[in-house]
Amino acid sequence: MSFSQTEKDDYELYSLILTEQLELGIGTEKDKIVFIEQFMDEFDGTYHIFDHENDSITKSDLSLLYSMTSKDTTFLKRVVKEKELREVVVQLTSDKTANPKIKVDLLRTSSIEIETIPNKKYNSYFKKLRLINRGWNGIERKYGTNKVVEFSKVNYHEQFASAYCMRPTNHIF
Template structure:
């Protein structure tokens, strides 16, 4: 019985993860500021080419959150109270930061995206277009764009779960000077995962 429960739990988590990944892609594509995106590149497994700095966001996970940090990162007063009082919100973020490794391989066939073609690349091949060692490769994005007819590439970290909450990191690239990275905090409300808060870490 316990073996069956473990398997059911794992299957549910995988289902949730792909619902979250898919909804994130759909939201970004639907709200894109350029002409409609027809194809995207999904990096199969997130690779931390440059170490992410989560130190500022980590202050939101401590017992006594500094007022300055809370007011800066969480403007909504009701959501501020949830950060102060709901330990599951703190834990889902804390667990993501503490164990930021072992990211899953994304299976494109399990993504449910609306009206866009998906190309998958492994991390090594993806970065070979963009970087030469630690340096940005000149015209690297243009080569990638021309090869796959895509103006948008995205990669996801693993997802941390706690209660009705989930958190993960994602970053996207849309040009030589067009990119961003963010932490997403999601909440499962009535069986549907919705964005509770996003923390933009960097952009160009």
């Protein structure tokens, strides 16, 4: 989606993800979201997609990508065929350091209202795993929505750009 490596282009990519992938701010009503200010590596560097040293893709890699990309089979076919695309996807799981604090003012539009929350505060709503619904209820009471979004930094490789986007909802749990 983006061909250069500037902060301005990072935010254009983030905006495209919000509108085209997450379909926020495109309806007649204003969407309200809670935005986690800074992506934190929840995998602690222990999770990698693909065996990038041998450039191999397992069925479990493809299954994970299938579920994480809202069943985008076109993307999966491209990942299998295009080594450059695989390399940029690998960066998402192998390079999660120095993620910037997102400047939400650059993402606000007349059709998207954004509240911010630090990662630590977001996680505090879910202290006990068995009380997940209570956490979502708390977020909805405090912020007036259960739509939560988080972005990683944008990684670039040749003509490709990638960013991790998390959109947890109470429907997942």
